[in-house]
Amino acid sequence: MRPNIVDQVDQTFWLITGISIILLLIITIAMLYFVYKYNRKRHPVAENIEGNTTLEIVWTIIPVILVLIMFFVSWSGFKNMRDVPKDAMVVSVTGQMWKWTFEYDNKKKSDTLFLPANKDVKFEIKSVDVNHSFYLPAFRTKEDAIPGRVNHYWIRTNEPAVYYAACAEYCGLNHSYMYAPVIVIPEKKFIEWKNYTPPDTTKSVTTVTKTDSLKTDTLKTGNVNSLNKDSLKTGNVKTDSLKKNSGKKDTVNTK
Amino acid sequence: MANGTIAVSPHTAEVDFYNVRTKHKGILSWLLTIDHKRIGIMYLFAVVFFFLVAMTIGVFMRLEMLTPGETIMKPQTYNSLFTLHGVIMIFLFIIPAVPAVFGNFFLPIQLGAQDVQFPKLNLLSWYLYVIGAVLALTSLFSGGGIMDTGWTFYVPYSIRTTTNVSLSVFAAFVLGFATILTGLNFITTIHRLRCPGMTWFRMPLFAWALYATSWIQVLATPVIGITLILIILERAFGIGIFDPALGGDPLLYQHMFWIYSHPAVYIMILPAMGVVSEIIPTFSKKAIFGYVPIAISSLGIALVGYLVWGHHMFSSGISDTSRVIFSLLTFFVALPSGIKIFNWVATMYKGSIEVTAPMLYVLLFIFIFSIGGLTGLSLGALNTDLHLTDTYFVVAHFHYVMFGGMGIIFFAALHYWFPKMFGKMYNEKVAKTAAIWIGIGFNMLYFPMFIMGYLGQPRRYYDYLPEFQKYHIFSTVGSWVLVSGILIMYINLAIALKRGKKAPDNPWGGTTLEWKTSSPPIMENFKEIPTVTTGPYDHSNMESQEVKK
Numbered sequence: 001m002r003p004n005i006v007d008q009v010d011q012t013f014w015l016i017t018g019i020s021i022i023l024l025l026i027i028t029i030a031m032l033y034f035v036y037k038y039n040r041k042r043h044p045v046a047e048n049i050e051g052n053t054t055l056e057i058v059w060t061i062i063p064v065i066l067v068l069i070m071f072f073v074s075w076s077g078f079k080n081m082r083d084v085p086k087d088a089m090v091v092s093v094t095g096q097m098w099k100w101t102f103e104y105d106n107k108k109k110s111d112t113l114f115l116p117a118n119k120d121v122k123f124e125i126k127s128v129d130v131n132h133s134f135y136l137p138a139f140r141t142k143e144d145a146i147p148g149r150v151n152h153y154w155i156r157t158n159e160p161a162v163y164y165a166a167c168a169e170y171c172g173l174n175h176s177y178m179y180a181p182v183i184v185i186p187e188k189k190f191i192e193w194k195n196y197t198p199p200d201t202t203k204s205v206t207t208v209t210k211t212d213s214l215k216t217d218t219l220k221t222g223n224v225n226s227l228n229k230d231s232l233k234t235g236n237v238k239t240d241s242l243k244k245n246s247g248k249k250d251t252v253n254t255k
Numbered sequence: 256m257a258n259g260t261i262a263v264s265p266h267t268a269e270v271d272f273y274n275v276r277t278k279h280k281g282i283l284s285w286l287l288t289i290d291h292k293r294i295g296i297m298y299l300f301a302v303v304f305f306f307l308v309a310m311t312i313g314v315f316m317r318l319e320m321l322t323p324g325e326t327i328m329k330p331q332t333y334n335s336l337f338t339l340h341g342v343i344m345i346f347l348f349i350i351p352a353v354p355a356v357f358g359n360f361f362l363p364i365q366l367g368a369q370d371v372q373f374p375k376l377n378l379l380s381w382y383l384y385v386i387g388a389v390l391a392l393t394s395l396f397s398g399g400g401i402m403d404t405g406w407t408f409y410v411p412y413s414i415r416t417t418t419n420v421s422l423s424v425f426a427a428f429v430l431g432f433a434t435i436l437t438g439l440n441f442i443t444t445i446h447r448l449r450c451p452g453m454t455w456f457r458m459p460l461f462a463w464a465l466y467a468t469s470w471i472q473v474l475a476t477p478v479i480g481i482t483l484i485l486i487i488l489e490r491a492f493g494i495g496i497f498d499p500a501l502g503g504d505p506l507l508y509q510h511m512f513w514i515y516s517h518p519a520v521y522i523m524i525l526p527a528m529g530v531v532s533e534i535i536p537t538f539s540k541k542a543i544f545g546y547v548p549i550a551i552s553s554l555g556i557a558l559v560g561y562l563v564w565g566h567h568m569f570s571s572g573i574s575d576t577s578r579v580i581f582s583l584l585t586f587f588v589a590l591p592s593g594i595k596i597f598n599w600v601a602t603m604y605k606g607s608i609e610v611t612a613p614m615l616y617v618l619l620f621i622f623i624f625s626i627g628g629l630t631g632l633s634l635g636a637l638n639t640d641l642h643l644t645d646t647y648f649v650v651a652h653f654h655y656v657m658f659g660g661m662g663i664i665f666f667a668a669l670h671y672w673f674p675k676m677f678g679k680m681y682n683e684k685v686a687k688t689a690a691i692w693i694g695i696g697f698n699m700l701y702f703p704m705f706i707m708g709y710l711g712q713p714r715r716y717y718d719y720l721p722e723f724q725k726y727h728i729f730s731t732v733g734s735w736v737l738v739s740g741i742l743i744m745y746i747n748l749a750i751a752l753k754r755g756k757k758a759p760d761n762p763w764g765g766t767t768l769e770w771k772t773s774s775p776p777i778m779e780n781f782k783e784i785p786t787v788t789t790g791p792y793d794h795s796n797m798e799s800q801e802v803k804k
Contacts, residue, residue: 063590075579147500172412175717176717
């Protein structure tokens with residue numbers, strides 16, 4: 001089982017903050033003590049001390065060690081954040097002034113981000129106009145939505161709950177209203193919701209082998225940003241089979 | 256201030272630079288002056304004016320944040336105000352404040368020189384600053400309305416918005432030239448105009464800090480100049496450098512912007528650090544602890560500061576590898592600042608400390624700047640940054656570093672050198688009261704922003720979720736305390752300017768060369784060119800001239 005991203009971010013934050021508070025206390029207390037102890041009234045004649053090489057080395061080496069610890073802790077957390085689980089469910093996130101649109105692997109679109117509980121989810125983040133940033137405060141991460149690029153990150157959802165997504169990169173007039181509800185529901189309900197489509201688009205489920213290969217294709221291309229536009233196009237061409245694919249996958253998952 | 260008309264022979268060495276007879280009279284004796292001291296004074300009044308303008312804007316922004324939804328203004332106004340607040344504070348106050356005001360006035364004197372190397376270029380820099388400022392003000396009342404891009408002018412928004420971006424950006428471009436020329440002037444002055452005996456390692460640390468700063472100004476500012484011109488071209492002709500719709504790359508803009516703007520952070524803070532290194536020895540009556548490490552750490556900051564711009568872009572989608580490298584380098588750039596803080600505190604050890612107003616500001620600085628620097632670690636760290644970036648945590652962090660660092664030290668420098676610049680003493684008690692108000696107000700205003708940021712409040716938000724209101728209220732009340740402190744401080748100084756007691760030549764017992772000339776200094780700074788035989792902070796032969804009360 002992988003470490004939880006939220007816990008890792010919080011632990012790193014409090015590790016850094018803890019060390020910082022200790023350093024701040026040392027600096028402040030020393031400063032105030034000197035101001036008190038060596039006040040001109042108590043200590044009218046200063047002693048001339050121009051430096052001390054040992055001290056300089058000590059207070060260079062110790063911070064070097066401390067920042068290296070911070071760096072490695074945050075790096076290992078970061079590696080976990082960037083290493084997307086292979087079987088993560090992909091949701092395409094598109095930012096535009098001033099709303100988010102979420103698209104699922106069966107082409108279902110939504111303004112509300114519904115997610116299944118206890119699942120790994122990968123977001124592929126795009127923008128159609130200016131820069132935005134897809135920020136999930138509850139999951140401690142964000143990545144910018146930049147036109148012409150596809151950025152990504154992943155999260156692991158917990159038990160059913162309601163959160164929100166915010167835009168964290170300034171994007172004009174209604175930047176501060178660019179929220180989207182994030183609703184985590186039991187997986188069964190999620191699949192029902194995802195597969196609910198208007199009656200005219202229902203298709204029969206066939207050609208299992210074909211859809212499997214498609215699934216791996218989209219996953220692969222998702223990892224290579226430069227290829228994404230193309231893969232999106234292919235996705236559009238083969239819309240029908242994609243739908244079948246997700247239909248098939250769903251029935252497997254519900255078992 | 257006198258206007259240079261008193262009938263004394265211009266060659267009388269006893270007359271200070273305000274009253275010396277110059278070629279031009281009245282206002283022209285200022286506008287056509289090539290005296291570094293007069294130029295410094297002109298910069299002082301300009302930057303204080305713009306500081307007050309941007310501060311007022313900040314107060315209105317905080318007022319808007321008092322309640323969720325509309326409090327006193329619409330979102331478009333708010334977006335324009337935070338842009339203006341940032342642009343004015345950064346380009347018209349923080350960057351020029353310490354170097355252009357105190358650097359101009361005191362660098363030549365501290366080196367034992369009569370002026371900077373290129374006095375006419377110095378005046379040109381001031382005019383470029385004024386032209387830039389006028390262009391920025393014109394952009395407010397012309398074109399498609401007040402710019403609303405944020406001070407970072409991020410594309411594609413800055414290309415698409417109908418507001419008056421081009422003129423404002425051009426103003427910043429012109430201001431860049433003022434910075435470059437000042438930097439060039441200072442570098443040359445330091446290389447060429449040190450008085451006899453003033454070796455590199457006998458220079459005051461303020462001069463060292465300005466030296467490091469000037470190199471950044473000269474080498475980094477051209478990058479922002481090009482970048483800003485490209486925005487204007489992109490807006491006017493759609494050349495397609497940055498706009499992805501035309502084949503451009505928005506990330507290219509971010510790289511170019513931060514290649515300048517991160518080193519610019521050190522343009523802002525290094526001179527302030529130099530001031531701290533002057534004030535602490537003076538009021539501890541002893542030599543600075545670790546002169547060489549402090550001097551070298553300034554150069555270290557300047558050098559490594561060039562290589563960390565990517566940490567502003569951790570969430571932009573740059574490659575994972577580059578994020579790791581930028582993060583590691585960012586942790587290393589924190590070290591020289593830490594070393595400076597340790598040396599400053601160690602300077603007080605076994606000193607004979609007098610907590611005057613400038614010293615009180617410095618103590619405040621060490622506390623506030625330490626918080627600013629230490630919270631920067633969470634932003635340099637890879638995984639925590641992705642949560643904290645673009646939230647109020649960043650807003651709090653950079654106000655602790657920039658305002659708490661550079662702003663507070665601007666106040667400290669103003670109180671430290673006020674007697675020398677104007678020949679008048681201010682009311683010490685009022686000055687200290689103001690400093691305490693500023694300290695309390697500052698922390699009330701900005702500390703809640705750390706908490707809000709950690710809880711997920713994004714920055715540049717006109718509206719916010721009701722759960723954040725208690726922090727916003729606290730912060731807004733803090734802004735009132737802070738502003739009242741600042742106003743008390745300025746009013747106290749304004750009264751001193753009019754009615755202050757005459758200042759002695761060396762009111763604090765300072766050891767650097769500016770305290771060896773009259774207050775205010777004479778036209779040529781010294782009656783005869785001084786010769787230096789010791790380091791800058793040698794207190795062994797000092798008899799402090801206490802202010803007669």
